[in-house]
Amino acid sequence: MHVRNTRRETSFGTLLRRIAGSWQLYVLILPAFLYILIFRYGPMYGLQLAFKSYNVRLGITGSPFVGLEHFRRFLSYYRFGEIFSNTIILGLYKLAVGFPIPILLALSINEVRSPGIKRFLQTVTYAPYFLSVVVVVGIVYQLFSPHYGILTGLIRSLTGKTINIMGTPEAFRHVFVWTDVWQLMGYQAILYLAALSAVPPELYEAAAIDGASKFQRLLHIDIPSLLPTATVLFILEVSRIMDISFEKVILLQTPLNLRVSEVLTTYVYKVGILEGYFDFATAIGLFNSIINLVLVVTMNTIARKWGESSLW
Amino acid sequence: MVKHTSHPSLRSTGADKVFDVVNGLFLTVIAVVVIYPLVYVVSASFSSPGAVSRGAVILWPVEPSLEGYKAVFKYDTVITGYLNSLFYMGVGTFINLVVTMTAAYALAQRELLGRTAIMVLFTFTLLFSGGIIPFYLVVKNTIGLNNRLDMVIPNAMSVANLIIARTFIQQNLPSDLREAARIDGSDDFYFFFKIALPLSAPIIGVLTVLYAVGHWNSFFYPFIFLSSKELFPLQIVLRNIVLMNEMGVDSYQNVEYAARVAGLNDLLKFSLIVVASLPVLVIYPFVQRYFVKGIMIGSIKG
Numbered sequence: 001m002h003v004r005n006t007r008r009e010t011s012f013g014t015l016l017r018r019i020a021g022s023w024q025l026y027v028l029i030l031p032a033f034l035y036i037l038i039f040r041y042g043p044m045y046g047l048q049l050a051f052k053s054y055n056v057r058l059g060i061t062g063s064p065f066v067g068l069e070h071f072r073r074f075l076s077y078y079r080f081g082e083i084f085s086n087t088i089i090l091g092l093y094k095l096a097v098g099f100p101i102p103i104l105l106a107l108s109i110n111e112v113r114s115p116g117i118k119r120f121l122q123t124v125t126y127a128p129y130f131l132s133v134v135v136v137v138g139i140v141y142q143l144f145s146p147h148y149g150i151l152t153g154l155i156r157s158l159t160g161k162t163i164n165i166m167g168t169p170e171a172f173r174h175v176f177v178w179t180d181v182w183q184l185m186g187y188q189a190i191l192y193l194a195a196l197s198a199v200p201p202e203l204y205e206a207a208a209i210d211g212a213s214k215f216q217r218l219l220h221i222d223i224p225s226l227l228p229t230a231t232v233l234f235i236l237e238v239s240r241i242m243d244i245s246f247e248k249v250i251l252l253q254t255p256l257n258l259r260v261s262e263v264l265t266t267y268v269y270k271v272g273i274l275e276g277y278f279d280f281a282t283a284i285g286l287f288n289s290i291i292n293l294v295l296v297v298t299m300n301t302i303a304r305k306w307g308e309s310s311l312w
Numbered sequence: 313m314v315k316h317t318s319h320p321s322l323r324s325t326g327a328d329k330v331f332d333v334v335n336g337l338f339l340t341v342i343a344v345v346v347i348y349p350l351v352y353v354v355s356a357s358f359s360s361p362g363a364v365s366r367g368a369v370i371l372w373p374v375e376p377s378l379e380g381y382k383a384v385f386k387y388d389t390v391i392t393g394y395l396n397s398l399f400y401m402g403v404g405t406f407i408n409l410v411v412t413m414t415a416a417y418a419l420a421q422r423e424l425l426g427r428t429a430i431m432v433l434f435t436f437t438l439l440f441s442g443g444i445i446p447f448y449l450v451v452k453n454t455i456g457l458n459n460r461l462d463m464v465i466p467n468a469m470s471v472a473n474l475i476i477a478r479t480f481i482q483q484n485l486p487s488d489l490r491e492a493a494r495i496d497g498s499d500d501f502y503f504f505f506k507i508a509l510p511l512s513a514p515i516i517g518v519l520t521v522l523y524a525v526g527h528w529n530s531f532f533y534p535f536i537f538l539s540s541k542e543l544f545p546l547q548i549v550l551r552n553i554v555l556m557n558e559m560g561v562d563s564y565q566n567v568e569y570a571a572r573v574a575g576l577n578d579l580l581k582f583s584l585i586v587v588a589s590l591p592v593l594v595i596y597p598f599v600q601r602y603f604v605k606g607i608m609i610g611s612i613k614g
Contacts, residue, residue, distance in 0.1 A: 015425070018423065018425060019425055021423075022421070022423045022424060022425075022500065024499055024500035024501050025418040025421055025423065025424045025500055026418070026424075027501075028414040028415070028417055028418040028500065028501075028504065029414065029415045029418035029419065029424070029430070031410065031411045031414060031415070031468075032411050032412070032414065032415030032434075032469055032474065033415075033430070035411060035468045035469055036433065036434055036437060036469075036471075038450065038454060039447070039450060039451075039465075039466050039468070040437040040441065041437070042442070042446070042447075042450040042454075043441060043442025043443065043446035043447040043449075043450050044440070044441070044442045044446070045442075045446075046442055046445075046446030046447075046449055046450060047442050047443070047446055049445070049446065049449075060449070104338075105342065108335050108338055108339055108342075109339065111331075111332070111335050112335075112339070121339060121342075121343060123597070123600060124343055124346055124347055125342065125343070125346050126600065127346070127350070127593070127596060128346060128350075130525060130529075130589075130592040130593065130596055131529070131589050131592070131593075132528070132529030132530075132531060132547055132550075132588070132589070132592075133529070133531055134529075134531050134547045134550050134551050134554075134555075134588070135529075135550070135585055135588055135589050137555065138550060138551075138554040138555065138581070138584075138585045139349050139350075139353055139585060141554060141555055141581075142353065142356070142554070142581060142582060142585070143349060143352070145578075147365065147367070147578070148364055148365055148366065148367035148578060149367070150352060150367065150369070150370065153367055182345070182346065182349075185342075186346070213325060213327045213328055213331070214327070214328045214331045214332070215327065215328075215331050239439075246444070246532065247531050247532050247535075250535075251531075251551065251555060265444065268443070268444050268445060269444060269536070272444065272445040272448070273444070273445070273448055273536055278445050278449065281444075281445045282443065282445045282446055285442075285443030285444055285445055285446075286443060288443065289440060289441065289442075289443055292440075293439060293440050296439060
């Protein structure tokens, strides 16, 4: 009895001593810890606004509870269908184009024999990743300027018409997705190229001796070796379907293309920050985040069952 | 690998030649599509106002001139924006490095009790967030809107970068080293500053670039947090001039002069785009190698 008690005390004492002994480690992690607590978990605490009728005087915690009122209001709002489908369509379009192209690019670069050309292609396709969204959209505006834009000129010589692309609603989704591909394909291809460089060369040699053509080697060696990387990136991409870049949409948005360019995040910004309906806007944002989270978890579960790699 | 062709059965077949040609064409198209807009913008920026307004620039500068650049730097807002951007980038990156490296070092030590719990707590924020409005309210209530600190505190650390740094420290700073230093009487602070930091130079380089580019290109934070012109970084100035056409032509009294200025304004947009991307494009070739390494490390599951 007495002995057991001491042992427990000792182990508790050891624990305390271990913490005390490494107190400096806790000091070192403190800034990051506080930062995450205030600026990452603070907003999560603020999510309760979605279920309250916000009153500045009463504060977040003191404001009266209204349950799912804001969600109901948003779901019955006449623009709900439009905003929701814009978000989904843009996300799916981006996934359909933005996911396979970097794979294609990596497979293609991997076939180049000259290391110099290989490096050149990587450097070039990777460069736009460093440009800001404003610069990319700025370039698009210049290329499609109705007065002097080189692409407007090209369209004019093909169709005989001068089209203001930035004011054409039908063009918005294409411009959004393809500029994204332009900016990101080189960056995403790097991960696939890394996976390809890990394939043992003997595999190719053996296949070649067996008479496999280059295309067959690509199909049976390269593509399977990309699958784990592709799975992880696919899960990540799917989880971003609802998370369309706010910056880029707001920059490409004009009063003329609003019908197709208003997505959940831009609407949240307008209702919340511009108009000050914090509670309602928080509810819409939460609606968006929950769909997102459900998407990641679902995709990850599928990936795990499927036997390939997963996020966790 | 190169020896393939010497082996009789490995000589490339007709199908392989077609494959190579198609592949070469595909890559040529990609390279042209990626490079052309950049070359066009740079060329236009070095052309004359007239040539740009007429749409005469196709590939190389037409009637080369530096008028666009002269005009850009006559704008007070551009200069203020440039200085603000440099300030936010410098201070912001420094804060990022301090917060990230200290946390990465601590989280790399097995001795840190509860480090798995802390890691889970941190990583969860990559999957779920409170969203724009609650975040906006937190910043408003802690730092306050329209404050320079809004550009450097609410993004003081990226969890993805923390994972990269922690992985690096775990791989390159074996715990034996710290044990040995401990026996020699050095504590964690001493070890962190005198040994861990110098040995982490490569990862600090990667983080510096990642964070600095992030700050330089940042648009969302200034867009929602800042309202006074004196605080605007270059990206906001760029957006106002290139996308919103806010160039203050009205302030010119003389009509003739205003027309000339309007022509110059087309050119100025090109020059401003170049000026705003210059810092990142200049460092790009030097840091690309490290950058790729950073992405690779980051892609390793932590």
